[in-house]
Amino acid sequence: MKKVNVIGGGLAGSECAFLLATHGVEVHLYEQKPVRYSPAHKSENFGELVCSNSLKSDDASANACGLLKEEMRALGSLTMQAAENSRVAAGAALTVDRDRFSAYITQTLKNMPNVTVHYEEVTDLSLPPFAGEINAVCTGPLTSDALTEYLGKLTGTPLYFFDASAPIVTKESVDESLSFYGDRYGDGTGDYLNCPLDKEDYDAFYAALISAQTVERKDFENDRVFEGCMPVEVMAKRGYDTLRYGPLKPVGLSAQAGRKLYACLQLRPENEEKTMYNLVGFQTNLLFPEQKRVFSLIPALKNAEFLRYGVMHKNIFLNSPTCLNYDQSFRSAPSVFLAGQITGVEGYVESAASGMLCGVQILRRLKGLEPFHFPRETVLGALASYVVTPNADFQPMNANYGVLKPITGFEHNKKAKKAAMKDRSLSIINQIKENLYE
Numbered sequence: 001m002k003k004v005n006v007i008g009g010g011l012a013g014s015e016c017a018f019l020l021a022t023h024g025v026e027v028h029l030y031e032q033k034p035v036r037y038s039p040a041h042k043s044e045n046f047g048e049l050v051c052s053n054s055l056k057s058d059d060a061s062a063n064a065c066g067l068l069k070e071e072m073r074a075l076g077s078l079t080m081q082a083a084e085n086s087r088v089a090a091g092a093a094l095t096v097d098r099d100r101f102s103a104y105i106t107q108t109l110k111n112m113p114n115v116t117v118h119y120e121e122v123t124d125l126s127l128p129p130f131a132g133e134i135n136a137v138c139t140g141p142l143t144s145d146a147l148t149e150y151l152g153k154l155t156g157t158p159l160y161f162f163d164a165s166a167p168i169v170t171k172e173s174v175d176e177s178l179s180f181y182g183d184r185y186g187d188g189t190g191d192y193l194n195c196p197l198d199k200e201d202y203d204a205f206y207a208a209l210i211s212a213q214t215v216e217r218k219d220f221e222n223d224r225v226f227e228g229c230m231p232v233e234v235m236a237k238r239g240y241d242t243l244r245y246g247p248l249k250p251v252g253l254s255a256q257a258g259r260k261l262y263a264c265l266q267l268r269p270e271n272e273e274k275t276m277y278n279l280v281g282f283q284t285n286l287l288f289p290e291q292k293r294v295f296s297l298i299p300a301l302k303n304a305e306f307l308r309y310g311v312m313h314k315n316i317f318l319n320s321p322t323c324l325n326y327d328q329s330f331r332s333a334p335s336v337f338l339a340g341q342i343t344g345v346e347g348y349v350e351s352a353a354s355g356m357l358c359g360v361q362i363l364r365r366l367k368g369l370e371p372f373h374f375p376r377e378t379v380l381g382a383l384a385s386y387v388v389t390p391n392a393d394f395q396p397m398n399a400n401y402g403v404l405k406p407i408t409g410f411e412h413n414k415k416a417k418k419a420a421m422k423d424r425s426l427s428i429i430n431q432i433k434e435n436l437y438e
């Protein structure tokens with residue numbers, strides 16, 4: 001029987017271990033709890049949900065995370081089984097009883113005869129019993145310090161310690177009549193989408209921003225979060241005009257607008273197809289509903305659809321495009337694979353999905369097969385591709401329609417478009433699941 005070490009029994013590690021064990025692999029699952037806990041983990045069980053007990057929407061026709069769940073169900077996900085088993089009523093969201101959810105995952109893995117659990121912190125994969133073996137590192141955004149240091153050496157690039165990302169909106173939701181394309185001073189290729197604010201707009205936006213509610217940070221998320229990247233609301237509180245000299249500076253844009261601008265937000269394309277745009281310089285600690293309320297006061301964003309909200313919290317993740325192969329193995333150490341939030345996906349379900357993708361690729365490696373390229377028409381494939389696609393501002397990404405391969409023919413009917421994307425994805429998943437390991 002082939003053997004694989006899975007390090008970390010969180011969402012990704014549990015999913016990866018389950019997939020491998022289901023296919024007859026001898027799995028050694030290493031988990032540091034209860035010997036050592038991160039500041040956010042509290043339970044001894046695998047698959048612990050450290051914060052919310054919601055796995056987000058379960059509507060595959062209207063939400064990309066819902067679609068991802070459906071894809072995972074089709075491929076036999078343990079996370080989805082556990083969620084079904086511990087579901088609590090919460091409308092369209094898949095919300096779970098966290099204790100039952102984790103207990104289900106723990107018991108399932110422990111009951112598998114080819115899974116051996118080791119309760120210990122792993123610090124160095126160059127030593128036995130890891131050296132020369134296939135190892136899947138799934139240690140999450142709060143990976144222990146010693147292993148973080150080891151991974152830093154392995155990649156030769158610094159790890160990113162804080163997630164300080166600005167919100168992302170869909171291009172189609174930005175009001176074209178209230179925005180214009182162009183680079184500052186006319187330099188570049190005109191890819192930025194500029195959203196002007198007149199004085200009255202700015203006044204209303206400013207007043208809302210400085211009084212908006214922010215996320216309460218945890219003790220361990222110390223002030224290093226502010227080193228390089230100041231939240232837009234903190235910047236705003238420094239003075240009325242600070243943003244007009246920062247992320248809302250109009251300089252170099254008035255000529256292209258054809259009028260003198262008072263303030264202007266630039267949106268930068270987030271993907272090659274330019275279906276998603278990033279609010280440049282708007283990293284923020286505002287609560288998600290507050291982000292929607294306040295940023296929608298920018299006239300061109302009044303109907304903006306937010307694909308990802310800005311976040312600022314401790315989050316260890318690798319600059320995966322610079323160090324991982326498509327199959328999530330390290331270029332510098334091909335027998336070491338990486339999965340979960342640490343690869344640059346964001347969210348419980350996305351992390352579990354990443355563990356599933358990693359399991360598939362490891363299994364294929366064990367069978368002497370080439371890595372399987374999941375089509376970008378599926379959310380699984382879109383996330384797999386996102387984490388290895390070069391990106392100057394690589395930040396963790398959740399499941400959203402913007403990362404999926406675009407679909408044409410539904411320009412004026414969003415509902416029909418999402419439903420078509422669902423059908424397209426699930427028909428691909430149902431085809432590929434039959435020969436994923438051949």
Ligand SMILES: Cc1cc2nc3c(=O)[nH]c(=O)nc-3n(C[C@H](O)[C@H](O)[C@H](O)COP(=O)(O)OP(=O)(O)OC[C@H]3O[C@@H](n4cnc5c(N)ncnc54)[C@H](O)[C@@H]3O)c2cc1C
Nearest residue numbers: 008010011012032051052122139140144340341347348351
């Ligand atoms: C504070 C915080 C709150 C979050 N809240 C949410 C939320 O509400 N909703 C959401 O969708 N996402 C949330 N996330 C993001 C993310 O979805 C979760 O962190 C998710 O659990 C990541 O899954 P994972 O498998 O990558 O890591 P984890 O689930 O964290 O699993 C990693 C496991 O590895 C173990 N481990 C770490 N180091 C070692 C080591 N050296 N040796 C052995 N074991 C080790 C840990 O004990 C842990 O069990 C949050 C993240 C953080 C940090």
